[in-house]
Amino acid sequence: MNYEKRHNLKDGKPIENPNSNPNPNPKPEDKTDDMAAIIANAVSTAVKPLSDELAQFKAEKSQATRQEQIMAKAKEYGIPENYAKRCAIKDDEDLDVYFKDLKQEFANDGFIIEKL
Structure with a gap:
């Protein structure tokens, strides 16, 4: 074998990339990472519809409560x-304050409200 080939030299200088494929055998870690990503994506895709449906049920329950x-x-x-059904009450509004004020407004307008 030629001295230059044996020592990766060309005209007495080292060859930068003597091999056209520097990593012919990928590391097993790369395949493991790819497999983990594939599994994670598949699980995420499968679970998303269920997660969305659960979020919808929680929102409906919260609204009903x-x-x-x-x-x-x-x-x-x-x-x-x-x-009361017609009132536009914010989710974080204090109900005591809201209905106390509403009752006072009714009284100011001449409505008589009796406790049921």
Whole structure:
């Protein structure tokens, strides 16, 4: 064999990349990482519809619970249910303050509200 080939030299200088494929055999770690990514993506894709549905159920339950709280508090302050249903109450609004103010507004306008 030629001296230059044996020592990766060309005209007495080292050859930068003597092999056209520096990494002919990929490391097993690379395949493991790829497999982990494939599995993670498959699981994520399979679980997403269930996760979305669960989030929807939680939101609906939360909304129903809040509506029940609003109706109970309206009844406590003597506000008729048909009026309470029309109220645009924010999710984080204090119901006691809201219905106390509403009851006062009704009284100021001449409505008489009796506790039920």
